[in-house]
Amino acid sequence: MSLRAEPLAPGASESWAAEWARLTAFAYRNLIMARRNVFFLFELTFWPGVAMLSHGLLTRFLDLTPEMTAFILVGTVALSAVQVCQLDVAYAVLFDIWSKSMKHQFLTPVRIHHLALGSWLVGVGRGVIVWALMAVIGGHAFGFDFLGPGPLRVALFLLGCFLTALVIGLLVCTLVLLFGTRAETSAWAAVNFFVMLGGIYYPVSVLPGWVQVISAGIPLTYFLDAIRAGYGFPSEFAYPFATGFALSLLYAILAHWALAAAVTRSRRTGLLLKLSE
Secondary structure (H helix, E strand, O other), X not given: OOOXXXXXXXXXXXXXXXXXXXXXXXXXXXXXXXXXXXXHHHHHHHHHHHHHHHHHHHHHHOXXXXXXXXXXXXXXXXXXXXXXXXXXXXXXXXXXXXXXXXXXXXXXXXXXHHHHHHHHHHHHHHHHHHHHHHHHHHHHHHOOOOOOOOHXXXXXHXXXXXXXXXXXXXXXXXXXXXXXXXXXXXXXXXXXXXXXXXXXXXXXXXXXXXXXXXXXXXXXXXXXXXXXXXXXXXXXXXXXXHHHHXXXXXXHHHHXXXXXXXXXXXXXXXXXXXXXX
């Protein structure tokens, strides 16, 4: 059975062992590709470290209170975690484009959720490493307590960031299959657009009214609000975690459907073969 539009849940006839093997196959591939390219370490260590140091030094220069420092640095962590995780999801397609093996992947007996979730698992692992690195830098250099809101709230916040990354990564894959290599830059640009609307360094209440309407539809908006409430800031939304997770699951299903539709269209137009040449 080739990669095509399938429901997100596995078929009843498939064993969980087979499902897990297919998921881990894509996860292992991402790990192998990352291990062979030293520049992927920059995504994992250099850029997150630079972001934490530069924003932390900015809070020192502006002489911000510990609370406002936490407000800013939480946004820094969210941006880095989402960026690193969604790149792994996007790499599920980009690696095959760069290696000219796109048509071969889509002939394998796997489904779209194997590709997406397998790559996402690696992204989650890398995102946790990024969070830990930034926690060490922020704690030692700027006295920022990353576990201040409590372990459970922090864990839910990170899970929300990773689910947001899954949605963005699937959208990037969809754009690449619809528009070809011209859409590759969306793998690095899309995150910045969404976090800007989500209130990455400011409350969404400072945005224009019509932009706030858009922000209300972005899951990251609610996850940032929830974690900042743990640092003493008043929450702008009722049940932010519940709302954020509900939107994330809805968008994940829609993004999966969009990617399946893009695969079907790229086969029909011949773009799938062109991406392998």
